[in-house]
Amino acid sequence: GQNIDQPTEMTATEGAIVQINCTYQTSGFNGLFWYQQHAGEAPTFLSYNVLDGLEEKGRFSSFLSRSKGYSYLLLKELQMKDSASYLCAAHLFSGGYNKLIFGAGTRLAVHP
Amino acid sequence: DGGITQSPKYLFRKEGQNVTLSCEQNLNHDAMYWYRQDPGQGLRLIYYSQIVNDFQKGDIAEGYSVSREKKESFPLTVTSAQKNPTAFYLCASSVGTSGYTDTQYFGPGTRLTVL
Numbered sequence: 180g181q182n183i184d185q186p187t188e189m190t191a192t193e194g195a196i197v198q199i200n201c202t203y204q205t206s207g208f209n210g211l212f213w214y215q216q217h218a219g220e221a222p223t224f225l226s227y228n229v230l231d232g233l234e235e236k237g238r239f240s241s242f243l244s245r246s247k248g249y250s251y252l253l254l255k256e257l258q259m260k261d262s263a264s265y266l267c268a269a270h271l272f273s274g275g276y277n278k279l280i281f282g283a284g285t286r287l288a289v290h291p
Numbered sequence: 292d293g294g295i296t297q298s299p300k301y302l303f304r305k306e307g308q309n310v311t312l313s314c315e316q317n318l319n320h321d322a323m324y325w326y327r328q329d330p331g332q333g334l335r336l337i338y339y340s341q342i343v344n345d346f347q348k349g350d351i352a353e354g355y356s357v358s359r360e361k362k363e364s365f366p367l368t369v370t371s372a373q374k375n376p377t378a379f380y381l382c383a384s385s386v387g388t389s390g391y392t393d394t395q396y397f398g399p400g401t402r403l404t405v406l
Contacts, residue, residue: 185331210392221381221397222334230393266333270393276341277322277385277393281333 181205183282184231185267190288191257199252199285201267210251211243212268222266225252254287262289294318295398296332302403312367312401314382321387323365324395326385327351328379340365341387369403376405 182204191197210229214222221244228243228250239249240253250263264284271278295316304310314323319351324343326334336349340359354373360367365384369376383395 185395187331212394214397219379219400219402221399224396227392228296236326268328268334276339276347277387278336279334279395281326283331283333 180282181248181269181271183267183269183280185265185285188286188288188289191254193257193259193289193291195257196253196255196288197257199265199267201250201252201282201288203248203250203269203280203282203285205248205271205280207273208245209240209270209272209277211241212251212270213239213241213252214266214268216264216266216284218263225265227270235286247274257289259289259291262275262287295384295396297398297401299381300399300401302401304403304405305374306405307371309367309371310376310403311379312369312382312403313363314367314398315363316365316384316398317363318384318396319362320384320396321362321394322385323359324385325349325355325365325367326381326383328381328400335358337367348360352386376403378403 185201185207213225223224226241266284268279268281324339325337338357340346356368383399385393385395
């Protein structure tokens with residue numbers, strides 16, 4: 180079966196660094212997406228990793244290890260506006276169709 | 292401005308009534324998707340469509356129906372057969388490039404409450 184796991188909740192302090200982990204067990208794996216979702220709003224795209232390694236994009240970085248079925252999202256210099264849910268999603272390609280399998284999301288609370 | 296629109300943002304219906312949620316995109320994307328989001332759960336795929344006049348069932352299609360008569364539009368009907376329809380419904384679209392990076396972009400969502 181397809182399975183995506185990530186922690187339910189995390190808390191961090193403004194200005195700090197936080198790492199949100201995601202593990203996956205899937206077939207037909209193409210890559211790993213990270214989305215940010217504020218309460219009651221649409222998910223917005225943060226990153227997509229296809230190859231192993233770290234990709235940095237401003238304050239946000241994302242890492243992928245295909246052999247370990249593991250990814251993480253690293254948020255630096257945390258700001259209050261970073262309080263949101265962070266969704267990891269495995270991109271699968273099977274039977275000629277693209278498909279995303281989402282984890283339940285990690286709710287991050289940033290406090291002063 | 293290009294984007295995905297969903298209307299209405301909030302929708303209330305009585306139990307036993309069918310209801311149709313609209314999704315329109317002007318991004319010229321081939322692929323469109325419908326997801327359902329419940330508290331504490333990840334987004335679950337209801338239906339998806341890679342091209343006009345073609346659509347496939349996702350993981351939780353029972354009690355739902357869709358049509359894809361135009362590239363820009365992918366309406367979702369929640370029927371009375373859906374046992375627990377109260378949820379946040381998200382529509383997404385992507386270019387539809389098979390097997391390569393195919394980022395999905397989401398609409399603002401419709402929160403459906405069945406009374």
